[in-house]
Amino acid sequence: MEMRLEVNGTAHRLDLPERTLLVHALRDQLRLTGTHIGCDTSQCGACTVHLDGVAVKSCTMLAVQAEGRRITTIEGLAKDGALHPMQLAFHIHHGLQCGYCTPGMIMAGLDIVRRHPRPDLGTIRAELEGNLCRCTGYHNIIRAIAAGAEAMAAAATGERPGEGQGQ
Amino acid sequence: MNAPPAPPLRKFGTAVPRLEDRRFLMGAGNYVDDQLFPGQTWAAFVRSPHGHAAIRSIDTRAARAAPGVIAVLTGADFASLPPMPCGWMIHSRDGEPMRVGERRVVATQRVRYVGEPVAVVIAESRDAARDAADLVEVDWDELPAVADVAAAAADGAPELHANAPGNLAFDWELGDSAAVEAAMARSAHCVTLTLRNNRLVPNAIEPRAINARWDPVEEKLDIRMTHQNPIGMRMFYAAVYGLAAEHRLRIVSPDVGGGFGSKAHNYPEEVAVAFAAKLVGRPVKWTAERTEAFLTDAHGRDHLSTATLALDPDGRFLALRVDTLAAMGAYLSSTGSLIPTYMYATMLSGQYAIPAIHCRTRAIYTNTAPVDAYRGAGRPEAAYLVERMVGLAARRLAIDEAEIRRRNLIRHFPYRTPVEWVYDSGNYEAGLDQALALADWAGFPARKAEAAARGRLRGIGMSAYVEACGIGPSAILARLGAGAGMWDSAEVRVHPAGTVEVLSGAHSHGQGHATAIAQLVADRFGIPMEQVSVIQGDTDRIQAGTGTYGSRASVGMSATARACDRIIEKAKRIAGHLLAVPAETVDFADGLFASAATNATLSFGELAFAAHAASGFPTDEIEPGLVAQSFFDPPNFTFPSGVHVAEIEIDPETGQTEVVGFAAADDFGVLANPMIVEGQVMGGVAQGLGQALLETCVYDPETAQLMTASFMDYAMPRADSFPELRLGFGCTPSPSNPLGMKGCGEAGAIGAPAAVINAVCHALDIDHIDMPATAERVWEILEARRREQG
Missing domain, CATH: 1.10.150.120 ([2Fe-2S]-binding domain)
Structure with missing residues (x-):
């Protein structure tokens, strides 16, 4: 299915299977591989991203659930090469x-x-x-x-x- | 030839922030699962759901017909591959070689642990591979299973391997049994204890992963694999499996997300993926899910031991006898046989002068994941046993724990133990005193009284350990059964403009080699650290090395230091010509070549350029360029030591144990970077505290099902599990390498468990409690006591 995701200030239009997890959309489709997968069961938090400024575990939600929300990943923190x-x-x-x-x-x-x-x-x-x-x-x-x-x-x-x- | 600049500040030995951090902080780390090859496919494994079963048949038709499936491979497709080898030969007491149960890369007839691979699906996407794996139908014939080591060693237990009756892989011994017997006969006291060293799952947060592609034009196999020893794996894949010749086989281990030993082994899944890539002609990738990691990563520990310590009337140790059942799991893993033998029994002297020691180890097959090196690898098992025995002896003889240790400490070095090793250096009493001060041992009674007023049971416990690091002296290792040498190597390349590249045989999986090696090289050459880059983990670039495990980076760093010294020697000869002075009068310090015979000097950068310009010195006498390689084979292990003190409080209502203080006084010899060393101690202690209080790997004793197969079931230490640590460092440089380093990576996991259990026993006033001392176990002890007291 087609979905729109706003990640680190950039709008993306993606065509993904409905069951795609947010973490897989970020890693596999957008190649934002700084968000990691460590457990698949929401225990380890390696996949934590911000959704409208609030931390969520991106292995726990479907990509489509993030439609219309602002997603920030680790790649979105540093500005012009200067670390946050x-x-x-x-x-x-x-x-x-x-x-x-x-x-x-x-x-x-x-x-x-x-x-x-x-x-x-x-x-x-x-x-x-x-x-x-x-x-x-x-x-x-x-x-x-x-x-x-x-x-x-x-x-x-x-x-x-x-x-x-x-x- | 300018005026000399101010000498650069020394970096080696200082707490320099890490050079490699930036990419990790920015999400730009480069782990295996982050990478894709063009034409990428994915693998998913079909695994045994049974602890022990025969395979009647496998029906792959539905899986083959599923969307996106490229291939479904079963054991028969891997029949040309030899069995998985164990790299360390142990002989039983009667001289018989260990009995190696055959482990196929993919099982063909029988499976012996839950999770053993029986088929692999290759598909166009990860989801397609997983979906199709669920369609593979295996007709199983379930067999009786045994997961517990004592049950597996008992008469009538289900047997795993026809060539290993009684599930016995080997029955090995070390030390002088008769001397122990004689010492016990004349001793005043003997204390005996049976204790279990609980099975642990390493749980690096990055799961195992591999991505392999076959280039049919170049006939080259190109592999990305998260591993602690990629160069060793190249040898395995070439020499054992014939996947490709070494010069046509590249293994890159990019950033490795933790290992703790679990990524130093040779695993069947990775071999299967590399083989499958060649078979299907497309790149194949596999990344373990966390439950796959729990099921198939080599586990650690799992010993059941009975020990007796004999003492004279004054509490001096006379002899130690140990009888250990060591669970091997279903098969002997890469170094599985080494861990409960030469990594374990050799450490049973601890910090003490014990005249006679004997250890018998029976290695037992069980229907579980194989057991191999995990942070400490045999040394935590030894330290835990020795330090529990000492704790119990102190209790029985009513001698202070610190005092009984002080009476028995080794005081002169080198010290030859009765169990093979020669300790290189140490000052154990200084470490003991440092730990007592850090922990405020003397102030404990007041804290205990204060806790009692709050209704809490407070206890304090100590653990003094020695470990063997810097493995190892290749000739000694070969005599003891090693299949390969364990020197390390480094190549140092000075570029024409004076920047430096170090090709390191050691390979960081979080330890910060890129920083520590740059500190070393920067000082040697008198240049800024930023001018040094460290290349690791790519066999196309680094031809020789043996990886990082067993706290052995000192070996590779020593090779680096020697290579630097060779470069300086050559550079001095060149400088002699350029300065028109005899080479033997040239000194090199703080980045400047100088001679008393002239006022002129040359900077390191100027010399580097001249070496490449190759004019001004006779190239028939001195070759151009500035490159040197060194292979360092240490003459002995290094022997770090330390004393850890744990202070705990127990809530008698719940049985919950809280660590309220933890002090560690460690002697790692010379520290390359105290900040990194502290980090290693903190991480190691967390794993040690985890073993003592939280973690344990549980298999159902009847079915051999893994009951703790996710982070929901296996209690990992979390941020709120433990308090701040108090750390201190002594320094007796090791004579086993030119840098005086000893190794720090495993110390915490070795020292912490016994300190905690000694503290729990102290608080509860009991002889022993097995790890982990969970609230349930502690509460049961307290509840039984309450019932007794009516």
Whole structure:
């Protein structure tokens, strides 16, 4: 069936089988392979994207359900090659090792900040229970999200988020 | 020949952020499943739903007729391929070689674990392949199955392989049994314990994946595969399976999304896909679903052991006897036989001077996924056993856990254990003291009293481990049964403008080799890290190497260091000519070639250009160019050590155990990058804590069905599972390699489990509880006690 998806600010018209999952539409059709699949059962969160600014697990929904919604993937965060403050915080705090869960962690981290603008470490630990990482033991991910939240708050009071934060 | 610039800051040994991060952060990582070949097809496997069954017949007609199907292949189509090999020969005590149960790439007559492949469908899309796989009809003759290692070893158990009566793959021993007997006879105390090391599923978040294409014009097989050792796999595929000759076989392991050992093995699915690509003449891709990963990735641990520790009146260890049943699963995996033998029994001396040790290991076939290396691979099983025995001895003799360890520590190095290894270096007492300080061991009674006031049971426990890393000295390994050498290699290429490319035989699957190697090379050459790129995981570019597993990156990094030194030696000779001074007077430091005989200097970049311009020095005497390769075969393993302390609280109403403090004092020798090392410890500890409190792989004992086949059933550690860690590092450099490194990747998974269980036993005032110490198990103990007390 034909469907329209708006991904990272670009409108796409796709012709896909009805049963196509959103994650497969992103990866296979749009070749946005930064969104990963780790479990197929909505447990690991590697496939987390934003739908109208809210984190969803893209292996859990059909592509057609995202029609008419704004989808943001990990590829949509950096602006003109400058990392988003949350991405930069993961780099500085060594919040990634193999990198496979990282896009989902960053997208989930941003959703935590949306709901808790200055989250403490305990809040982040509790809120991150829908994302699995097997490499880091989570500690540096938690630090990175806290630091990313601080950087975003600082940027919001001054310049636009992300500005001047890139490498 | 300018004035010398300020010397660059040293990078090696400092916490430099990683060079490889950017692509991962931006969603531009390059994993196998991200790639498509032109003309791509997809594979889906038909798998056994039974733990043990004979195949009467397979009807593929409906599947063949399904839309988009290109081929349906069954075991008969793979009959030309030899069985899956086990790469490590173990001999039983009586000298008999291990009994290898035949494992076909795709089963033909009989299946022995749930998930064993029996057919593969190749189709135009992933969905078409899956849909058609459901249409393959297999007529099964179910057979009695056995999943538990003790049940499989018992008389009358269902047998998996005709050539392995009693399901016994081998009955092996190490150490001096008579010496242990004699020491026990004269001992003051003996403590005995039977304990289980629970079966674990590695669960790298990136599942296994392969994409293979056959080029009929070049007669070349081109493979993308997520793997820890692509060069080793090329050898396997060429020499064992004859899929293509080595020079016409390319294996690329691009970004690898975690491995923990599970991606170091040779698996039937990957062989089948590579073979099928040649057969159908189209590229074939397969990515495991998570349940397929649970069913077919090699599992870890699964030991049932009985041990006795003999002590003198003062709590000094006299002897240790261990009798282990090790589940092998349905078949011997790539290094399955190595793990419960030379990776396990050799570590049973721990940090202690134990005069006599004997270990008997019986390797038992079970109707489960094969068992192989998983983070630590034999060493966690040994450390857990030793440290539980020490914990129990401390309890029985009423000696403080720290004190009983202190009395028995090895204090002089090198130290030859009674079980094969020679420990290279260490300062175990310093590690113990560091851990006690980090954990505030002395302050525990006050914390316990405070917890008791809140109605909580608080306990503290310790674990001191030694592990063997940097595998390995090839001659020793060959003597012990290895099928291949385990040196590593690196080639360092200096470009004309002074940038550097390192072709690394080691292969990162998350450890950050691209950064650590660049730190090393940048310092050696006195150039910025950004001028160094590290190439890994492509057999067309890197011809020699043995991959990354067993915390052995120090081997490849040592090869890199040696290659750099060879380049500097040659560059000094060139510099002598260019500076018109004797070569032996040329010094190289901080990126500058200089000689006391002249004020002139040459930068590294100027020298690199001159080496390629090839004028100003006699090329009949010194060849142009600046390239060097090194193969480093270490003279011994490295022996990292550490002391971990866990502090826990139990809610007596629910039995829930909460880790409230965890301290780790580790000695990994020289650290290349403390930030990366801390990350490795944190990740390893999470897996160790997971084993102790959460994770366990459960097969139904009657049917051998896997009960924990998804993240909904298998409890993975999550962000809120554990508290912040307190980490400390000692440093006794290893004499086994030129960098003094020891290895850090597995330490957490080795040290943490016993520390936690010792703490749980301490809180509950009991001799033992098996892992994982779930709320249910703890609650049952407390409830039984409440009933007893009426």
